[in-house]
Amino acid sequence: xxxxxxxxxxxxxxxxxxxxxxxxxxxxxxxxxxxxxxxxxxxxxxxxxxxxxxxxxxxxxxxxxxxxxxxxxxxxxxxxxxxxxxxxxxxxxxxxxxxxxxxxxxxxxxxxxxxxxxxxxxxxxxxxxxxxxxxxxxxxxxxxxxxxxxxxxxxxxxxxxxxxxxxxxxxxxxxxxxxxxxxxxxxxxxxxxxxxxxxxxxxxxxxxxxxxxxxxxxxxxxxxxxxxxxxxxxxxxxxxxxxxxxxxxxxxxxxxxxxxxxxxxxxxxxxxxxxxxxxxxxxxxxxxx
Amino acid sequence: xxxxxxxxxxxxxxxxxxxxxxxxxxxxxxxxxxxxxxxxxxxxxxxxxxxxxxxxxxxxxxxxxxxxxxxxxxxxxxxxxxxxxxxxxxxxxxxxxxxxxxxxxxxxxxxxxxxxxxxxxxxxxxxxxxxxxxxxxxxxxxxxxxxxxxxxxxxxxx
Numbered sequence: 400x401x402x403x404x405x406x407x408x409x410x411x412x413x414x415x416x417x418x419x420x421x422x423x424x425x426x427x428x429x430x431x432x433x434x435x436x437x438x439x440x441x442x443x444x445x446x447x448x449x450x451x452x453x454x455x456x457x458x459x460x461x462x463x464x465x466x467x468x469x470x471x472x473x474x475x476x477x478x479x480x481x482x483x484x485x486x487x488x489x490x491x492x493x494x495x496x497x498x499x500x501x502x503x504x505x506x507x508x509x510x511x512x513x514x515x516x517x518x519x520x521x522x523x524x525x526x527x528x529x530x531x532x533x534x535x536x537x538x539x540x541x542x543x544x545x546x547x548x549x550x551x552x553x554x555x556x557x558x559x560x561x562x563x564x565x566x567x568x569x570x571x572x573x574x575x576x577x578x579x580x581x582x583x584x585x586x587x588x589x590x591x592x593x594x595x596x597x598x599x600x601x602x603x604x605x606x607x608x609x610x611x612x613x614x615x616x617x618x619x620x621x622x623x624x625x626x627x628x629x630x631x632x633x634x635x636x637x638x639x640x641x642x643x644x645x646x647x648x649x650x651x652x653x654x655x656x657x658x659x660x661x662x663x664x665x666x667x668x669x670x671x672x673x674x675x676x677x678x679x680x681x682x683x684x685x686x687x688x
Numbered sequence: 689x690x691x692x693x694x695x696x697x698x699x700x701x702x703x704x705x706x707x708x709x710x711x712x713x714x715x716x717x718x719x720x721x722x723x724x725x726x727x728x729x730x731x732x733x734x735x736x737x738x739x740x741x742x743x744x745x746x747x748x749x750x751x752x753x754x755x756x757x758x759x760x761x762x763x764x765x766x767x768x769x770x771x772x773x774x775x776x777x778x779x780x781x782x783x784x785x786x787x788x789x790x791x792x793x794x795x796x797x798x799x800x801x802x803x804x805x806x807x808x809x810x811x812x813x814x815x816x817x818x819x820x821x822x823x824x825x826x827x828x829x830x831x832x833x834x835x836x837x838x839x840x841x842x843x844x845x846x
Contacts, residue, residue, distance in 0.1 A: 428732075437730040444735050447702040451746070454696035454833070458743065458773040595741045603743035604770045 405484060412483030413476060420615025421445045423622075434652045440646045445611070452608035460509040460601050467505025468613075470604045474498030475616035482623050483623055485548040488536045492529075495620065498613065499525050506598040515599025521585040523659045527666050528572040535572070538565045539627070541678060552630050559628040559639065563675035566628050568670045569621075570643065575666075576621045578614075579647055581657035582666075700746070700772070700833055701826050703735040707745035709765055711798065712788075713752030713794045716812035717779035720751060723815045731819060742768035747825055748775045750804075750819075753785040755793045759801045766802045772833040774825045780811040780820055 403560040408452070425442040432439025459465055478494040481487075498509075499521070506518035540546055542561045543554045559566055586597035594600075602610055625643055627634040657665070710718050723730045727739055739745045742765045754762060766775070777798040780786035785796040798804050805828045808821035 432730070432732060438733045439730075440735050441702075444703065447699040450692075450696050450699035451703040454700060455746075458768075458770040511704050518759040520788055589738065589740070592740070596739075596744065599742055599744075601743065607744065 408483050409480055412479055414478050416557040416619045417615045419611050420619045421449070423618065424615065424642070426652065427644070430645075430648050431652060434648070445615075449608045449611050452611070453605050455604035457605055458603050459606065460511075462482045463508040464505045464601065465606055467501040467508070468602060468609045470501040471498040471505070472500070472609045472613040472616075475613040475620070477673050479616045479620050479623075482620055485552065488546045488548060488551075488624075491620070492532060492536065495617065496525070496529065498617075502598060502610070506601065509601040511601050513595040513600040514598065516594050517585050517600060520594075520659055521598050523663065524575050524582065524585050527582075527663050531568050531572050531666065531670045531674075534671065535565055535624075538562055538674060538678060541681060548627065551627055555631070557629040557635060561681060562628065562677055564673040566625070567676050568629075569625060570646075571666050571670050573621050573625065573643070574647060574650070575662075576617060577647060579651040581650075581654045582662055583656055584659055584662065587656065630654065697830065697833070701830055704714065704746045704822065704826055704829065705737045705739040705744055706747045706749055706822070707739055707742055707765070707769070708745050709751075709762060711750055711752035711754050711758050711762060711782065712794075713779065714783055717751035717782070720815050721751070721778060722819055724818055729815050729819065731822070734823075736822065742766075743770065745769050746773055746829060747822060748773065748802075749778055749822075750775065750798045751778045751782050753781040753788050753791075753794045754798055754801045755795060757793075759795060762798070762801045765789065772829055774805040774829045775802055776806040776808060776821050776825045778808045778813060778821065780809065783807045783809060786811065807812045 422442065422445075424445040425440075429439040429442055430442060474494055474497045478491045478629045480497075481491045481494060503518045503521040503525075506514045506521065509515075536546060539551060539558060539562070542558055545551060571582075578586055578588075580588065584597075586599050587594055599607060599610060622640055622644070626636050626640055629639045708718070708721055723729060724736075731795070742748075747768075748766060748769060750762065766773075775798070777783055781788060782798045785791075785794050788794045789796065806821045806825045808817055810817055813821075
């Protein structure tokens with residue numbers, strides 16, 4: 400377990416993931432600006448934002464908040480670490496969930512109504528995407544016969560070819576995790592809207608920076624899970640990720656924010672039926688061949 | 689360590705988040721402020737974001753004269769912003785009270801309630817003038833963060 404190569408992979412994953420995540424966030428903002436006919440901020444803007452936040456004076460409502468921000472970061476880093484070490488998908492999922500729960504707890508520990516509403520919406524978002532993620536993992540298991548990333552990577556064909564509809568289901572989860580429209584209901588994109596910044600309203604300065612860094616880790620993790628769907632070639636993997644992320648940005652700019660009711664019924668309805676059709680097709684295919 | 693300090697110093701100027709508060713303005717100045725966010729002026733290219741939340745903001749943009757009602761609100765918002773922070777006061781009313789200066793309920797300009805760093809004149813000021821004021825405020829922000837650090841060090845020495 401503790402071989403030299405494993406330790407090097409772990410260190411590289413912890414250092415490179417936020418750098419890549421920040422870069423993707425920067426490209427995202429630039430692309431969004433171009434789609435809106437604006438010039439847009441520099442690509443390194445997310446790093447400027449985080450370093451500025453780290454340099455601001457600490458202001459906190461209570462200690463719980465700070466504790467929760469740290470747990471959110473630690474859980475995001477650990478889940479990326481587990482992914483890099485090719486561990487179990489279910490294990491990664493549970494570790495990731497702990498962080499999201501603590502983010503909501505931290506937000507609801509403050510008396511601010513915006514923060515409270517944000518926390519409740521965050522919990523509903525988790526209720527929406529977590530069953531779908533489990534369905535995605537179970538489908539991967541159905542095809543490859545394992546939850547271990549090691550075994551999934553050694554599967555000879557791209558999983559995407561067997562699970563195209565399941566990939567769409569993962570797309571829903573990715574959109575919710577990225578906090579993009581139409582599912583940016585727990586923290587609105589722009590702070591001057593009805594719930595200010597939702598769960599993030601009461602976090603400020605260095606603690607907000609921690610959450611931002613943790614968010615980069617989470618995004619990279621979900622993109623990594625997307626990458627598993629075309630793990631046989633680097634070109635296929637990159638193409639799949641680029642197309643997926645570009646689609647996310649376009650959808651983000653095309654649609655408005657949904658209500659939580661719409662999100663829950665639509666994502667569960669469409670997501671679970673897509674998953675059902677995909678698995679039913681695979682199951683029928685077994686009898687044909 | 690020094691490299692990180694320099695990075696933070698550079699980032700402060702590169703990522704100013706705005707908070708916009710309308711004291712008792714006629715909305716003329718506010719429309720001009722929001723015009724800065726449109727594709728024509730696009731202040732996001734300087735990293736400027738309309739944060740809408742005092743806890744995330746670095747620069748407080750205030751329009752309109754202060755009256756007895758909103759004086760406390762303004763002071764509360766100012767107190768909720770983490771240091772280093774700067775205040776930019778936009779428009780004639782915010783600067784001095786403007787044509788409402790003699791009204792019974794108006795205390796005067798924004799500087800009657802909180803310390804103001806940059807005054808942007810005009811009724812209403814052009815978006816270019818507002819952007820100019822914010823860029824000027826960035827210089828003051830950098831200066832203030834230096835002083836802030838010195839203050840902390842002095843307190844530590846004591």
